[in-house]
Amino acid sequence: MRANHSDLSRGLPAGSRCRAQRHASGLWMLAAEVPGAHLTRLAGAVDLGYLDEPAARPGLAHLLEHALFLGSRRWPESDALSRWVGEQGGRYNAYTGDTATDVHLQLPPAAAGDGLARLCELLAWPCFDPALVEREVAVLDAEFRARLADPELHRLAALGQLCRAGHAAQLCHAGHAASLAGSGEALAAELRTLHRHYRPPRMALAMLGPQPLEEQLALLAHHAAALDASAPPPAPTRAWRWAEPGGVAWQLPDATHDASHCMELLWPLPVDLANAYRPYLDGVAAHLADGALAATLGQTATLSDMQVTSEPAGSGPGLSLRLDFASPPPPLSELLACLYPAMGEALRDPLTPPISLAANNTAALDQWPRRQARRLSGQAPNPPASVRSDGHAALAAWLAPDQCRLLWQQPAAAQQNSDWRLLEETATWVQPIALPAASPPHAPAPRPAPRLDTSSMGAPETSDTRRCWLGRPPWPAAEHEAESVSHCALGWPAPESGARLHHWRQRCLALSQAAQAQGAGLQLGGDRLGDWLIASGTPDQVRALAEQALAAWPADGYAHAADSPAAGLVAQRLLGRLESAPPPVNTEASPSPLCWASDAADLLARCPPVPGTPAPPANPTDTVWLAPRATDHAVMLEVMGADASPRSRWLLHLLGQCHDAAFQQALRQRQGLGYAAAVRYREAAGWPRLGYVVQSPHADVDTLRQAIEAFIASEAVPLARLPPAALDAQRRGLLARHGPPETYPAALERVWQALRQAPPPVGESALPSHLGSPWQQDMQSLAGLAPKDLLGAAEALHTGTLPRRWWLHHPPGAH
Known part of the structure; x- marks a missing residue:
């Protein structure tokens, strides 16, 4: 069984060949032959994220991701994978998201077969040694403490305030010593229970490299046999997480040095609908990022960055527009008056950027296996085909202005009233925001994207010093x-x-x-x-x-303001x-x-x-x-x-x-x-x-x-x-x-x-x-x-x- 091959190649260099197939075990296998690639990129994804972990154990899915690397049945040493990848001159990492977890490797092509063997072994047969698991909780606790200085952790905490009361998305799932307290034996038993979901029907393996497409698929099929084919438990029920549309302002625990104004507008979508209209959704995102909206917003404030994605972190499928301002943004009503017409135009006329050598980038090669594996790991054996012609009709109601959610990171100076509330676990300050119902009478006129088809200056004389x-x-x-x-x-x-x-x-x-x-x-x-x-x-x-x-x-x-405070770990x-x-x-x-x-x-x-x-x-x-x-x-x-x-x-x-x-x-x-x-x-x-x-x-x-x-x-x-x-x-x-x-x-x-x-x-x-x-x-x-x-x-x-x-x-x- 194959799925949407033409959509798989989006973002890859011209001449690439892609294919997705369903293995007899239920595993999705994805391959991309990219002749110019010099690395082989591998990814294994599981349709299990932190929202699926037991309510009494927030952080258990994250601990499971870490525990995968602490030794397996065939290679029981706790540093076996890191040593082997280092010997090959490669890289590896893993990520636990809200509904999927992935492990990814980058290796020289000659090591692709051995890399797949180790990846499948790691996913299917981890040891869960109690002593090592208990020690890894201390590592997670140190990570949690370090991430308290990372704006992304506090963004996720604020995002939870837009979700329904009692839903798991309202909690912090990073994991730390308090949420993962207990003996190594007890934790290892809980990990084994959660790991039962790591079965082929809920997994995907992806490969991108210079190897011929047929060779890649044969390698994937060969190593898929090493996965545990026993029946998985029933998939966790995933209820709609979102409360009624609204907004939340948030601040870092110590915002003394933070002058950031970051607005994120989010339109959530049901998973099946997002998967069915993925090309259309990506086209809407591409239209919003064609330069016109950035030029329009630049009339009222200094915009330092703008990101549009159909895969926002931690919020499931949807459309996200993130705006980072280097100066205070315009009033919210004025900002939305710029954004909503731009959204309407993007819905009517989605953009497919041309494939060209000048626009290729290595990051797209790095992201492809992970993105595709995470998407397919949760899809049914017979996913709906992508529909291009009526995407506007299918998604317009979901992407309407009245379905928008807003996250607004504000600097310390904004905390001037008693409506702010402290989320104790992450020490994030939050405050509800009501979205304006009406547009202001005057809004900045839309500006076109910068023109690239004409030059504006005559040709000067060539300097002798040039x-x-x-x-x-x-x-x-x-x-x-x-x-x-x-x-x-x-x-x-x-x-x-x-x-x-x-x-x-x-x-x-x-x-x-x-x-x-x-x-x-x-x-x-x-x-x-x-x-x-x-x-x-x-x-x-x-x-x-x-x-x-x-x-x-x-x-x-050269007397310009310093960069915004660096995000992430020290x-x-x-x-x-x-x-x-x-x-x-x-x-x-x-x-x-x-x-x-x-x-x-x-x-x-x-x-x-x-x-x-x-x-x-x-x-x-x-x-x-x-x-x-x-x-x-x-x-x-x-x-x-x-x-x-x-x-x-x-x-x-x-x-x-x-x-x-x-x-x-x-x-x-x-x-x-x-x-x-x-x-x-x-x-x-x-x-x-x-x-x-x-x-x-x-x-x-x-x-x-x-x-x-x-x-x-x-x-x-x-x-x-x-x-x-x-x-x-x-x-x-x-x-x-x-x-x-x-x-x-x-x-x-x-x-x-x-x-x-x-x-x-x-x-x-x-x-x-x-x-x-x-x-x-x-x-x-x-x-x-x-x-x-x-x-x-x-x-x-x-x-x-x-x-x-x-x-x-x-x-x-x-x-």
Whole structure:
């Protein structure tokens, strides 16, 4: 049995082949052959989420997800999967949602079969060792404490206030020591009972890779036989969760430093209806994000981000429109007066963005297996076919203005009356909001999306100081199509400023949306070498995108407001600093603008010049303290490469892969220091670095620092003693992830970053082959590494020869 093959390929590169089949056991199998993919992406999903767990055990579904990784019948060691994935140079993770749970892996194609075997074993035959389960509750408790600083946890808490009284969606399901109290034996028994739902009729396996479609389906069918085929218990009853339409305002527990205004408008849908009209629903979302609505709202407030999705997190199927404001938003009645007509137009005229090389992105490849597996795991054996022609008639009543729900994150200044109420478990402040019944007499006039079919400026004289590369990167996967895609990349000197880059992206929000909706691409960036952009698409689109993005660049100064407070774990904020921290030596920007374009010189000349400003000298320090924002302690050791050569980049990549699983096992599992413990690779302006990061709710900064130092002293060198065969496996993993790019936009950015770091051309020069495909040189460098080279890098880390920097965070008031 097959289902909706044409819909499965939405968002994938042209030439991809997809198929969904029902296995004899009832398991859904999905495969996507993507010829340009270099990684194989696997996902296993189960139609069981946190809303299905026993009412007396909130957090049990989350604990079950964690317990899957604590050993299985065939591989009983608690770190078996993490060690094996690390040896392959791959990645893995899992996620428990409201109605589905998924486990996903990314591996080199040669490891796909073994990866499927381990994935199926993990899903079907976990050990549930009581001692390990009891220890994992402490990990979940640390995670819960860490997430108390994450706005997403408080969003879910506020979302529950829009649900019917007594429904499970009103509760917090993250899990912590109080909600999961009890012995390891009792918890393991409860997990086994809940795990009985992990049976093929309620599961899906998905695979995306370069392998032929038929080979993928055969692999999936072969490994599906390892799943437990015994009959599952009856599926949990899922009653409609939503109360009558209304709104809720919410605030973080400590909103002192939070100036966020974030509005989310939500239209819930029944599952069967959403599945039946999925393409139409995605088209409505795409129309709302075509740039016109963002341009209209930009007349009344500064919109920093806008996200539209048919799969909002934690709320089941529906349509969600999320608006992040950098300034106070307009009155709610005025805002809704802009939104409701835009919704009506999107319902009447859904948009299907064109498939083009310029619009492809790696994130879509990463998301496809998870999204499709989660969708199909809960579908009946004979799901309704997608209906395209009458989607408006079927969904109009559900997506009407009077069916809207509103979530509004407000800053601390908004809490000025007694209507606010504290949700004790998460310490989230909430307040009901009545949605206005009538529109105001005056609302901003609708604005069209930015035009990409015309350019607005004449061609200036080409400056003598402008340095230009001409040519395209080689793209064998779609050579003919690549020849029809134009691009222009521009870079210019500017002091590094995250605030200015954030402000520039705000100004270009509608332009970026218009580019995506019309099959073009716009990338904006900045680092110590200066600011830059890449525009891609047709020649007219490239000219229009480059001109408008340059016109929006904040050239009037650099005193812009700082970015909004970082969301997520403190450990994630620390790792983010690796992408902007200064290198160990000063790297000066080019003294003049740099261009790289695909076509003739007139395309370059159409891009106006920008003023150059010298970059400030680097001022590295040995220790950096983050401003206290959360209740956890966190420490990160930043280790920098000896230089910015391909050899240094590969050696740090390899060290990270050798150390990550053991670091997590040592600090998180054995020492119980906290939830987050990881080793991650990052680059800033081409300079490689590793971050050894740990976050803890109870251990102080000195303890965490000593734990990192002890790990490096005892494990850095032994873990890097790889035999040739093991090093070859690591190479395959690195090449799959960091070798030739998988999408054309990724290739453009890879070449552009190499050009920014290479000696500049004199005037206009044809792009030389070694710069047109820098990954070829990188592959040669990786192939030349021997086990002794990796061992030497580990010894340099152990002895402190490699440059390093400590990043520290303590809670407010701690010393």
